[in-house]
Amino acid sequence: MRPSVPEPGEATAAPRYSVVIPVYGNRATLPDVLTRLASVADQLAGDLEAVFVVDGSPDDSADVLASLVPQQHLAVQVLEHSRNFGSFAAIRTGLAAARGDYVGVMAADLQEPPEVMLGFFGELESGSYDVAVGRRASRSDPGGSALMSKVFWGLYRRTINPEIPPGGVDVFACTRDVAQRLVLLDESHTSLVALLYWVGFRRVEVPYDRLARTEGTSGWTLRKKVMYLSDSVFAFTRIPIHALTALGVVGTLITLVVGLVVLVSWLAGRIDSPGYTPLMLTILFSTFLLLTGMGVLGSYVWRTYENTKRRPAALTRTHWVHDPRSPHPKEEA
The missing domain is CATH 1.10.287 (Helix Hairpins)
Structure with missing residues (x-):
């Protein structure tokens, strides 16, 4: 049984903050993600919603969310793709569904701490910036992984955009206006990070410490990195x-x-x-x-x-909402 989208007349006020989390093989970290996001929500001046996009995950991440979310005092949307379309397509789906005035994006593996959203939202609410990106102050990855990342983002900065932080961009937040503009850029085989910098607006970097992976293995393989760099090169440079x-x-x-x-x-x-x-x-x-x-x-x-071809970046199979503020919570099979 899963919560359903509220019917007309039952919908509550839109949250002030949204956090988009693509999910692929992250069942082990989802309990901690929900707990820490709930803690972040307690420290914010307005309501926060978590938008999980299950991108054809090979494990039972969707079922884990279905069992855990109703126990949370946190507004949650869960969208399930019809198959695996990739993390950037999942982020776009989440950006399109997010209802907050300020929208953050983070991974579900907890290598980027959810608490960095507090810094992001604080910068955006100041009115001085439209986009906040995370800049790695330190990282706890193994030596080989750190070296590959350094080489990859070094090439990326040299060939695509020198303004991107040396460690790349894995976590960011933006205003709702910027999020909607990113969704409208309907391109395939492209780079969401490069698009984030292409749209411009006022940016600020927020330092954070990248943590070691505690569960599972990274799906960010060398092959995917090469494909991503290739897409970025051919989509953004001559x-x-x-x-x-x-x-x-x-x-x-x-x-x-x-x-x-x-x-x-x-x-x-x-x-x-x-x-x-x-x-x-x-x-x-x-x-x-x-x-x-x-x-x-x-x-x-x-x-x-x-x-x-004008094909959509992804197709959503199911979409359900849990909102503890709803006066008439409903369940669907």
Whole structure:
């Protein structure tokens, strides 16, 4: 039995704060997430709601939420995707469903402490900022993981956006206006973090200590990191096009020099098979250049084609709400 969306006339006032949490394989940490968010809610000046988006989780995270949420004095929305669409699609779903004036986004693995939301919301409520992003002051990840993250975000800052903090952005909050604008940017194969910086607005960084993972393993694999970096590159920068142009110019200059050397060697009688050397060099270089160019341009064309389909970023299978303030709580199967 799960709480249902209140019927017209039963809905309570919208909360002042919302926290969006994508869920994928996080059943072990969900009890602590709910407890700590309830503690955060007690320290805020207004009501807070938690918006959980279960993104095709392979475990029983949805059932765990269904059993734990009714026991909480905390407003909660739970949305279940029809399958796994990815964490960024889950965040978008949560942003679209969030009702608060200020909306935070955090992971369910508790490596980013929920208490950082207090700092975020405080900065946003000051009226001086529209976006608050978490900046890692320290991290407790294993050495290998920390090194990979450093390399990944180093490349990201060099190729995409140097304004992003050195450790990347894993947790942030923004005003409702910014959240709605992010949802309206209906792009596929893109970077939500890059979009957050693309929209601009007034930003502030809030330091926090990234904690060690206590449960489960990270789904942020090397393959996903490479795909994410690739999506970010092709969606937000022309560097590959510029690199390809530079390669073509350099290759042309090299070809001219090699051609001149070959011509001089031929005139001096040092080449026994006239035409063979320049022909092979030209074929090899041209083939390499064409294949590289086709790959780069194809990446842009493919992403353009994907966006012309106008498919939604994700599909929601179920959506239920628990609101302890509702005068007529209802249950549905």
